[in-house]
Amino acid sequence: MADNKFDYYLDGKTGKWEVIIGLEVHAQVTSRAKLFSGSSTKFGSDPNTQVSLVDAAMPGMLPVINKFCIEQAVKTGLGLKAKINRFSKFDRKNYFYADLPQGYQISQFKFPIVGEGEIVLDMPYGTKVVGIERLHLEQDAGKSLHDQDPENSFVDLNRSGIALMEIVGKPDLRSPEEVGQYVKKLRSIMRYLNTCDGNMDEGSLRADVNVSVRKQGSQQLGTRCEIKNVNSIKFMQQAIEYEAKRQIDIIEDGGTINQETRLYDTKKNETRSMRSKEDAHDYRYFPDPDLLPLVLDSEFIENIKKTLPELPDEKKHRLMNDFGLSSYDASIIISEKDISDYYEDVAKNSDYKLAANWMIVELFGILNKEGKEIKDSPVSAVNLSKLINLIKNGTISGKIAKTVFEQMVQRNENPEVIIEKSGLKQQSDPKELEIIIDNIIKNNQDKVIEYKSGKIKLFSFFVGQAMKDTAGKGNPQLINNILSKKLK
């Protein structure tokens, strides 16, 4: 695989261009209560039903840190192999908007809770380490609804105050493909840790994408533009491609890039200027006087460390070293928590290697075809492990297994029952097979003579006849053995 070389360079009129990308990912902390209030964070509730006095910024209300959200941030930091800052602070980011009740967002500016870390990506051209700059906690805003009434806008504060982790990556990414892998890996780590559910369509994970370009071989960074609030991997990739080409065109036409914030229009597939650097908000950050600095003792951090589950990278090594999975198979198995959980359920009761093969080839084939996620798999892990065991103990052949699997997909049935009902059980009695094979030899003496005179290709003819006469249920291994002996 290392033969593949990185080659994402965009062609311009003046030559090849490299694209530099850095992501600021906003990940909603998995927590039943908000960051500074006890309100519920449940998705999809009626507007303004999950709003406390604090979330609505009533006069005299004060924020109180939700300790669980702190634990979740530390856990995520540990999962990113990052430095946990024992001292951090909450700051106010001041701006006016109808869905920002306080008139400021409580965030962490100067002293984030988590410092530098890293994420390892498996790319076709080898592994790539992408740096994490920092992770900090902040409140989400509410939601303005502009399409409910011709005259008025409405505000839903259910999201107001929900805890977000902003994970700021270094500008280490070089292609849309890497961005996709990065987001998937980050999401996978957080899902393993259960610190963010990563549901992009519910807004639990979204990103601001920073893009700049430079001539291939150049070491200098170009001026970047920030594409705000993109909420799917596909859109991120499209936006990057569009934005990079836009910047290349400008520079090649003798222009310069203005540092600015842009919006990605998913319908037109283009980015548009939202505000220039000059118009950028002055957020007037300052430490929130309602909250004391957050000081974590080492015991608190150690206790969280002890609860860390096996993370994707560690699991990949274990699958490769202990069970002989290929790097490719292992990467696929660990890529998502749900896949990995399913895999463990199948493998622990059957066979690690066969489980990987069956999942990657057969199960994913079906899922892709039907556009389903593993959690909606038509075949349960228990039934797939049973199927693998039936192959392992010779009850059915791999070929029959595929037929059985097709039926399992139809109605998630126990493969043992399917085999019983359809009489697909493998014919593995050597005596019975010998009788069948003897008959084949007797009836095909001409072929036997040809075979013995050197036309060894005919062996498969005999195997085929045997399978035909056993209605496909003959144990291929046994048939091979008996035939070899008889035709000697």
Add this chain to the structure above:
Amino acid sequence: MGEITKLTLVNLVSKIKSKEISALDACSDYVNRIVKSKKLNTFVTETLEQAISFAKKIDDNNLKEGILSGAPIAVKDLFCTKNVETTASSKILKGFVPTYESTVTSKLWERGAVLLGKLNCDEFAMGSSNETSAFGNVINPYKVNDENIVPGGSSGGCSAAVAADLTVATVGTDTGGSIRQPAAFTGIVGLKPTYGRCSRWGIVAFASSLDQAGPMTKNVSDCALMLDAISGFDEKDSTSANTKKEEFLKNLNRNIKGLKIGIPKEYIVDDMPKEIQDLWDKGISWMKESGAIIKDISLPHTKYALPTYYIIAPAEASSNLARYDGVRYGFRASGKDLNEMYENTRSLGFGNEVKRRIMIGTYVLSSGYYDAYYLKAQQVRRLIKNDFDLVFKDVDAILTPTAPSSAFKIGEKKDDPISMYLNDVFTVPINLAGLPAISIPAGFDQSGLPLGLQIIGKPFDEQTVLNSAYALEEKIGFKSQVKDWWM
């Protein structure tokens, strides 16, 4: 009757508990005086009918357990009170009726006090004369040559109401002197507790790192009782201190023999009237007579306190007041779009002093100015705190005047914010350092206006502050000269 309103809080509660006076009689007497005292403009909202019915309930059900049983109390209109309009004396909160009760006031009612109403103050507690209130200035019960005098601020309605016997005691808030200066201007006792001693939950915020609620009372014993009632840890306020519950009234005593009292030389300021210097000197001798040891001390960064305060307080205020945007509650002026609605609402809803401070605060936090102003001010604040930490290794408390002048005429300083701000010169450093300090009435100036002395203590050492004040109070023998001229 009529004499009930002259009783101190401690005496009144004990007479109610012993059934010598009924809660209803006590309440009725206060209600009668309040009705006849509209001229002073102390109340923003009156809850007199509810007060009467609550007092009846106390009598009927013999609810005499609480340490404030039957005490009729009005509170500063900065405390959110459930189902009772709360405005912070601002047009922008006109009509706002909280669905919740501040921690401090809920402690009052839990202990048997009866709410009389909400007291006028400077708008969002920004002012030193009560002239910035959207509901008109409060008039000091003391008068000079028939001219109306300010009651101090921002807790001016509180100070005037206690001095005029319209509430047996009250709670105010103090961000830079807003309890102590009005207390001094009206001849009453006012205590700003240590930052974190009383919960800020449910108090309309001005400057979060400086705001602190505290008692304003007729004398020092009442002050100790009120502090017993309102102090304590509150998990809803992250800056409230989890210290052990103390019994200030029970431990109140006049024995200050051997107590070391510091006299800071930096508190002798230019243009300070001689009578204030004289009063301070008298205070020193009274302390000596009580057996205290007087020590000269230095708080070298005092002169930076006022500019530091007028950066930090507006900075925090500019952010704290951002929530008054017309979107969810209070006053809203219409506009063609969101920005215009904001502009109209805030232009019409806030008064000039509040706007001035929002602008100062926005400026000092702006990028490019943050380091020079806000950050520098935080560093100086640390130095001021260090000054106090250092002298408190040598002394137990500090004695100073409360304000550099007596109460001034209404309108006298209204158009001169700097001279108004200068009135806080002795009180502001204490808020910056988060310390407890009390103002007690100590005498009168030539025109007959009361003057106050301030005793500053170590963090969470309110007991020493109260005991020193208690000793001094006996030596001073202050007698109210309020003449009920408005009735």
